[in-house]
Amino acid sequence: QEEPPECLAPKPLLSGAVPLEAFLAALHKHGIVEVKVEETPDGHILHLQAEDALIQLEEDGTHIVCDNNEPLRTALRDLVLRFLQKF
């Protein structure tokens, strides 16, 4: 992609929550199996060891932190989106 996106077409708002167990199963199915789960006051942090990525799962938000690896980022994004409703 050489040209910047021409106009800002905002994506839909999201609602719902990402359930930990089902999400772990989805990661597993996607071949992401080395996941260390840490409990936090507001949810969980998933350390994807082989991919060197973090996913912070909370009731009202999800934060995906990874190196600049677009295939991984978009795959994680799509796995998260499966559990959320779009408006």
Add this chain to the structure above:
Amino acid sequence: LIMKDNSLRLVSPDQALKELGLSEHQLRFTCRVQLQDPHSDADTLTRIFTHLKSVLKAYAIQHLPDGTVMVESIVIKVSSTAEEPNVKVILLSWSYQDEELGSFLSTLLKKGLPAGL
């Protein structure tokens, strides 16, 4: 578009969520891009700012005094470690609503900064 009490109304998505009694789920991304750059962190950020200004003419780009560059609502920061001052880590953070621009910026910055900036 929501239908309530037998009437149809056009409302903003966040208003629709509220009226349906739902709360928003924020999906955010933070991407780390590494650059080899012998300048100071602040100079690297200034060069990123200049580069983005020339590439993204139609967008609001700000260089804030707290050491961040913002492209619309996307936040860009630069850091490095004392051990490897020439390895700059660019942190890009955006929400799902800015997905296209965030993805574009991470791909753009991965290519590095043009010489002569």
